[in-house]
Amino acid sequence: MLEGLPPNDATHVMRVSAPRVAAQRIADLIAETYDPAEVAVANFEDPSGAWVVEVFAGAAFDPEDLSELVAWAAGAETAAQVEFSEIAQKDWVAASLEGLAPVVVGPFMVHGAHDRARVKGATIGIEIEAALAFGTGHHGTTQGCLAAVADAARRGRPPRILDIGTGTGVLAIAAARRMRTAVTASDIDAVAVRTARENARANGAGPQIRFVHAPGADTRAVGAGGPYDLILANILLPPLKRLARPLCALLAPGGTVVLSGLLDAQAPAALAAYRARGLHLVTRRSIEGWTTLTLARGGNRPRRR
Structure with a gap:
């Protein structure tokens, strides 16, 4: 990290x-x-x-x-x-970055250029070298989101995906590579958007990802790609709570929202904000003290991992 x-x-x-x-x-x-x-x-x-x-x-x-x-x-x-x-x-x-070991989560291996040769078989290698935006795959929040992307792929192929707060673009790249579908990736930081776009091109996912420099989720540029069947938001608790209304408004019927950037103790506050908008908990993961929540509309029983 x-x-x-x-x-x-x-x-x-x-x-x-x-x-x-x-x-x-x-x-x-x-x-x-x-x-x-x-x-x-x-x-x-x-x-x-x-x-x-x-x-x-x-x-x-x-x-x-x-x-x-x-x-x-x-x-x-x-x-x-x-x-x-x-x-x-x-x-x-x-x-x-030369010291970073590859991170394997489900079908994904996030690695640096020095470990390119270690990507074998059906593994989806995602090469991340950027340091000007968060997301090399080594943090528990990124790992939890990658696992959630793998879960979503097993359930089907969401036609429209949003990665808000994309950072290095690692989640958008993972979703585009695994599900071969359209992804909108946005960030408030112009440096992050440039970094993510370069990473997407380097990983062969550039044509599938539309990058947006935007301050939030309720902008016209972000909304143009919706409604979204899968929304990924790996940020922090305060912005996640502020984003509850606009993100839920962008969610397609039957869609799924993945929230991360949460310490374990912060998860109930995030969950409450999205339950108030009609979502329920599907899966809760904790990795190294950081929680990733998967939520949806409907009545499935929640799972812990």
Whole structure:
């Protein structure tokens, strides 16, 4: 996982190793604490199998502040292992991405260019190298959404799909490649839209995906592709709650909505907002403390995974 726009003058690095779940907590807490335009966080599995968190910035860190954050997330023993260093300016984004191991979710393998040869047989390889938008496949929210896309494909072939808050475009690409159908992918961030469009072209999904730069779901550009049979929204709780009305208005009869970007404790609040719009829970997944909800209209019994 890589979060944050890379500082142009990144010369200071914090590095710490931790078990996978603890490393994710450290990365999430630091990413939420600092301005993403000034500090970027990389969380990855190195070739030895150890999980590493690296934090990059153009200005010197306050060691006490960062060590305290690590202690909150993973304990004092891990915080004592934190290392600080200075580096010459370089393409640190590419260096960090080289350490990312492929992520396999159902039929999908999300990987970097260095692991292209590992995609075999019927596996749908999705190559993601971008660092200016969220979504390399390593975060529990992205994995939960990929699993939900695989579920939707098993149930049928939704004619119209919306991926709102597309980030790197990984979910839109997965849906287009797996279901061979039309996808609208939107994001409020123009950089994310450009990144996602480039990723779609690189993965052979460009012709199937219509990219939209839009501030929400109730714009004409987003609505033009609806009503949608499958809506994917991997964002955060506050915008998901605000989007409940417009997303449900865009949903076709019998359609499905997938919500993620939710800590486990936040899931009930998101669920309540969409139940109030007539949707019911179909599936609830929790991966590394992050929940993905699949909702629909009708009366199917909910499942946990």
